Amino acid sequence: MSGGRSGAAGMRIGELARRAGTTVKAVRYYESLGLVTPARRPNGYRSYDGADLRLVQEIRALKRLGIPAERTRPFLDCLTAGRSHADCPASLAGYRDAVAELTLRIEELTARRALLTARLEAAAQPGAPLTEESGTMDDHLTLPAGLPVPEDDGAARHLPGTRMPPLALPDTADGTVRLGALGPGRTVIYVYPLTGRPGTDLPEGWDAIPGARGCTVESCGFRDHFEELREAGAAGVYGLSSQDTGYQREVVERLRLPFPMLSDPGFALAGALDLPTFEAAGRRLYRRLTLIVRDGVVEHVFYPVFPPGEHAERVLEWLRGRRGAVA
Template structure:
């Protein structure tokens, strides 16, 4: 598998802090909305079956794009490619742990995301919230960048359309997938069961 892309990020970037902007999410039922995916289908998130993980990220850079210092200075902004690759490289572990689907989500266009999916060899689909329907329905925190609203880095675990776990802020981004896997292990150790792909706890 090719690794001809940058999966690193500066060690001195500012660390994001929890501002409480996602405190309302645990236990929320996802509204019945559909988003375009990189396989040219439309995904109705609220109807997804079983345990689903969605990692929301601000934006991935284009090939050859120079990342400005202004972007690096935004806490939690940098690191979308390393985050996506962390889920790519642990895909099998997620399936073994009982996760039915993994999706990435950003406010970038599907056409842009399709290039990213191909370039990074991602085995899961990316969802485009270009119209900000998901962001606004869930009141997700955002970043204003060059006239566009981008979602902050958030990871959601859902069962039958209900949010059962939220990771926010997510840092470092290249450890995002492992954070979710660690939670799955803790749930199993604590005796929480995803019986019939239905999680019995909300945290």
């Protein structure tokens, strides 16, 4: 903002926050994103004017619509230029993306409500068995009690500080993802062994292998926390396993995942980064771990991962603890 400043007569940050209906902390966060750039008084204090107030109010309004502050820049640029959103293609695209994400979320909640309703109706009928349609307790969304806890064998200690290799892996969006060129910011890549399918048996002895069971609930966790992860600074989220792209695509569609899954049947990433794997029923599979990649380098690794159903929340907590640390 270069014009229209009111100098020493401008607002202090507390007054701006009060008039915008937000907090001082939130305003400072918007400044850290470069969305609001106040003038400085001779004594060094920030000075805000009416234009800054309109920007903060716009961010707040968009946030109530489900658009996080990190994605409001096109709208703010349009407002600053004195144009309506109808005249700003980037703003229209932002609205379309928000509508698509909301539609996906509604579909997810509708499916969850249907499952809960079916379970309630089944539970209300004494002696009625729970079927797959009513939400069988013996499915991939429910973990059995007493699963063995994996121990840290040190197989991932070498990963922090390692640069991602120049590999291109196929994704479920009919494209490829270049792991060595993920771009700026933090990318979450959760690596897992094998996603089960309803009605398909898992490998023999699967539940006895520490850390093997729980790939579906882990993916659902990242699905349910996807928007929060992005708000916390995740530029991208990917799931990765050795299953082929067709198998992965079915998982994305069935679980309604809002992010792509990567396929690495040749264990190229395992070879490049020396990732841990294991054998089950004669098959080589990835051990469960999660990489946080920042600017092409592994910044952090979660290993071992347990319980898998709570892992997305742990990643979210870690990202929130480092929010604003990305230049």
